[in-house]
Amino acid sequence: MAYYSTSEFRSGLKVMLDGDPCVMLENEFVKPGKGQAFNRVKLRNLKTGRVLEKTFKSGESIEAADVLEVEMQYLYNDGEQWHFMDPVTFEQLAADGKTIGDARLWLKENDTCTLTLWNGAPIAVTPPNFVELKVIETDPGVRGDTATGGTKPARLETGAVVKVPLFIEEGELIRCDTRTGEYLARVKA
Amino acid sequence: MPTPRDWQPGASFDALTARARLLAKLRAFFAARGVLEVETPLLSRAASTDVHIESLRVRDARGELGFLHTSPEFFMKRLLAAGSGPIYQVSKVFRGGEIGRWHNPEFTLLEWYRPGFSLAALMDEVEDLVRALAQDMPSRPGTSRRIGYREAFIEHIGIDPWTADIKTLIPCAMAHGLDVAEGEHFSQDDWLDLLFAGALAPRLPTDALTFIHGFPPSQAALAKRMMHDGVEVAARFELFWGGLELANGFDELQDANEQERRFAADNAERERRGLPAMPYDEHLLEALRAGLPASAGVAIGLDRLLARLLGAGRLDEVLAFGIHRV
Numbered sequence: 001m002a003y004y005s006t007s008e009f010r011s012g013l014k015v016m017l018d019g020d021p022c023v024m025l026e027n028e029f030v031k032p033g034k035g036q037a038f039n040r041v042k043l044r045n046l047k048t049g050r051v052l053e054k055t056f057k058s059g060e061s062i063e064a065a066d067v068l069e070v071e072m073q074y075l076y077n078d079g080e081q082w083h084f085m086d087p088v089t090f091e092q093l094a095a096d097g098k099t100i101g102d103a104r105l106w107l108k109e110n111d112t113c114t115l116t117l118w119n120g121a122p123i124a125v126t127p128p129n130f131v132e133l134k135v136i137e138t139d140p141g142v143r144g145d146t147a148t149g150g151t152k153p154a155r156l157e158t159g160a161v162v163k164v165p166l167f168i169e170e171g172e173l174i175r176c177d178t179r180t181g182e183y184l185a186r187v188k189a
Numbered sequence: 190m191p192t193p194r195d196w197q198p199g200a201s202f203d204a205l206t207a208r209a210r211l212l213a214k215l216r217a218f219f220a221a222r223g224v225l226e227v228e229t230p231l232l233s234r235a236a237s238t239d240v241h242i243e244s245l246r247v248r249d250a251r252g253e254l255g256f257l258h259t260s261p262e263f264f265m266k267r268l269l270a271a272g273s274g275p276i277y278q279v280s281k282v283f284r285g286g287e288i289g290r291w292h293n294p295e296f297t298l299l300e301w302y303r304p305g306f307s308l309a310a311l312m313d314e315v316e317d318l319v320r321a322l323a324q325d326m327p328s329r330p331g332t333s334r335r336i337g338y339r340e341a342f343i344e345h346i347g348i349d350p351w352t353a354d355i356k357t358l359i360p361c362a363m364a365h366g367l368d369v370a371e372g373e374h375f376s377q378d379d380w381l382d383l384l385f386a387g388a389l390a391p392r393l394p395t396d397a398l399t400f401i402h403g404f405p406p407s408q409a410a411l412a413k414r415m416m417h418d419g420v421e422v423a424a425r426f427e428l429f430w431g432g433l434e435l436a437n438g439f440d441e442l443q444d445a446n447e448q449e450r451r452f453a454a455d456n457a458e459r460e461r462r463g464l465p466a467m468p469y470d471e472h473l474l475e476a477l478r479a480g481l482p483a484s485a486g487v488a489i490g491l492d493r494l495l496a497r498l499l500g501a502g503r504l505d506e507v508l509a510f511g512i513h514r515v
Contacts, residue, residue, distance in 0.1 A: 007286055017370070029289025032390075033427045033437045034408045035382035036241055037287070040367075055369045055383060058286065062370070 002064035006039040006056050014046075014067040017054065021046045021065035021118045029058070046116055047123050067118050074107045082107065082125070084115060095122040103127050105160035106178045127178045132187050133157050134173055141169040154183075195514050199505045208495055208507065211322055212279065215299065218321050222314075224275040224301060229264030231257055231281065235470035238455035239410060240462060243285030245294075256467075257283035260488055261300055262411065263470045266441070269302055269484055270476035277301035279491065290503045291433060291493060293512050302486040308426060308440050311485040312400050315428055315436055319398065319494070326498035330430055333398035337417065341401050342384070345392040350381055350405065351420055358384065378407055390432040402426035411448070412439035428489075430497045438487035445477035 004013060009027040016022070022043040031037035037058035044051050046067060056062070072084035072093065081094040082104065093115065097104070099122050106127040107113065116124040138154035151163040154174075162176055164183045173187040198205070219226065236244035236256040244256040258264075261278050268276055282298045303311055316333055323329040342350045348361055358380035362369065365388035369375065375383070393399045402425065406414050409423035416422075424440035442448055452469040459466050495507045505511040 007288070029287065029292055030386045031241070031287065031292065032382045032386040033434050034239070034241065034404070034410050034425075035385070036379045038383060038386065040387065053366060053368055055367050055387065057371070057374065057379065060371055060374075 003061040004064055005061045006058045009039055009041060009056075014065040015043070016063040016065045017043060017045075017052075020048070021067045021123065022052075023067070025051065031058075046118065049124075065118065066120075067116060067123075070115050070117060071112050072115050074109060074111050074113050076109060077104075077107075084113065084122075084125075087112075093117075093122055095125055099123060100125050103178075104158075106131055106133075106158055106176075108133060108158055129177060129179055130175060130184070131158075131178055132173055132175050133160070135164070135168060135170055138164065138168060138170055141167050151183075197514075198509045199511050199514055200507050200509050204495070204499055204501070204507045205509060207326065207499055211491070211495055211498070214322055214324075215279070215318065218318055219277050219301070222275075224277050224303075225273065227265065227268060227273070227276045227278050229261045229268070229278060229280070231283075233258050233263070233470075234468060235263060235473070236467040238452050238459070238467045238469050240455060240458050240464065243287075244467065245283045245285050259284050260298060262486070262488075263473045265300060265302055265486070266473060266481055267476045269304065270479050270481045275301070275303050288512055291496075293492070293504050293508060295512070296504075297491040298488050299491050300486065300488040302441070302484050304482040304484045306485040308402065308424060308438060308485050311438050311487055312402075312426060312428075315400075315438065315487055315489070316398060318489075319428075319430075319435075322494070323498055328498055328500040330398045330497075331394075331396040333400070334394075335400040335402065335426075337403040338401055338405070338422070339403065339418070339420075341389060341399075345389050346384055348384075355380060362388070378405070381405065390429060390434065393429050393432050395431045397431070399429045400426050401429065409442075409451075410439070411442050411451075413442050415440070430494075433493060433497060434490075435494050435497070436487055436489040438485060441481065441484045441486050443477060443481045443483065445474050448477055449474055 004015060009024060011024050011026060013024040014021060022045050024041055024043050026042040028040045030040055039056045039058055041054050073087050075083040075085050081096055082100050083092060083094050085092045103125040111128055114126040115122045133156040135154045136157050139152050150166045152166055153161050154164040154168060155161050162181060162183045164174060175184045175187050177184055232247060232255050234255040237259045242259050244259055246256055247254045260282050261280050265276060265278060279299050281295055283295050285294060287294055339350055342348055348357060355377055362380060362384055367383055367387045403417045403422040404425045406421050406423050413424040414421050415424045426438045427434055428436035456466040492504050492507055496504055501507055
């Protein structure tokens with residue numbers, strides 16, 4: 001099993017903490033004038049997404065986490081699992097609803113997602129930052145009103161509901177930012 | 190991994206100019222006060238025995254040469270014992286493993302010794318120097334305050350470090366957002382150090398100079414111990430500007446036997462922790478036996494002081510080439 005000592009701590013390091021894989025976000029070395037040195041570390045739990053802070057005595061070690069990120073193509077959902085394929089090896093992986101989380105609202109077949117794998121199994125799915133999706137349900141458009149800045153909810157083909165300008169019609173294609181869940185632009189078909 | 194831009198200095202030329210001016214001003218300051226500038230070796234057969242300080246070993250083709258010093262203290266005390274009178278030195282010192290926003294394994298230390306000075310008189314001089322160096326700098330310190338270690342803990346953390354046991358310290362650290370990994374390996378001193386560095390120092394007033402004095406006797410290093418409010422404390426002070434520690438001052442231990450006991454105790458503790466025991470300075474013990482004049486001594490991290498005077502957010506901004514560029 002691989003270990004990292006505090007002197008190897010840096011952002012991006014993947015480590016095990018309390019049984020969960022985490023990624024290091026920040027590492028600060030602190031030392032009182034004549035005393036013990038510490039590393040104060042900010043980490044994100046890769047399973048829950050929660051950010052936490054931990055303090056280590058300098059010189060201690062922490063177990064490395066076997067975590068890697070891979071780009072995979074989203075294939076389909078069979079009702080329980082979401083299936084992905086490596087576009088090079090054609091190897092397939094399935095993620096359950098807990099792992100998919102809110103990403104499910106943005107997944108369109110054939111889009112390329114980032115899967116975080118821990119010991120080979122997916123623990124998180126990140127949709128592409130920008131997606132183009134069809135509006136399947138929204139109130140009728142207000143013609144010519146492109147300037148007042150009013151918005152209305154619109155349901156997209158993948159299930160996400162976003163606020164769109166009043167002129168957007170059902171059946172139109174729009175561009176969204178999946179990180180903020182915001183409408184960006186209308187896409188001319 | 191080096192990037193193509195790493196050949197360039199980390200400090201701006203304004204910062205390098207300010208560094209040169211700072212050195213000229215501090216030399217003028219000590220010349221006016223009759224303190225002699227000295228130079229002592231960086232390479233020594235003896236090393237620091239302090240369990241929290243790692244000395245860097247030096248070898249040549251024939252084998253071990255010794256260690257790079259972690260402070261010029263031993264050599265300067267030998268000069269004092271030989272009758273030098275007040276002395277100061279600006280030197281590079283080396284400490285293994287200390288890399289961070291405010292740490293570089295090689296840094297510039299200003300260290301000086303004042304025979305006949307009390308700790309209070311030395312704190313006065315430290316403050317005079319900092320204010321003299323701050324003239325015409327972009328950032329100058331505000332008010333200054335002197336407070337005991339115990340009083341600072343009570344005021345900022347709400348516990349009495351002399352009486353609080355581990356059962357009190359652990360929830361106290363948690364309440365200050367200090368969640369610890371492997372906490373079962375922490376001693377009473379570790380918890381106090383953690384609270385001091387992680388909770389107390391960040392609460393010190395941002396622009397002010399704070400002198401904290403009267404540390405736990407376990408953190409005496411090479412300082413005398415004295416009684417304060419009926420409790421034995423280390424006759425030491427630390428200077429903070431905001432939450433950043435700048436200086437460490439001692440009422441210097443003169444007793445050779447006590448010094449030797451502390452070296453031996455440090456080495457015993459090193460062995461208990463699986464660290465190498467360090468060859469301690471027999472010459473220093475001989476010098477103490479010959480007689481070290483009662484002296485107060487202090488060391489200031491000049492890179493940190495310069496960073497503060499320039500309003501820099503990290504040491505790298507005032508080092509021509511920090512550890513990631515060497």
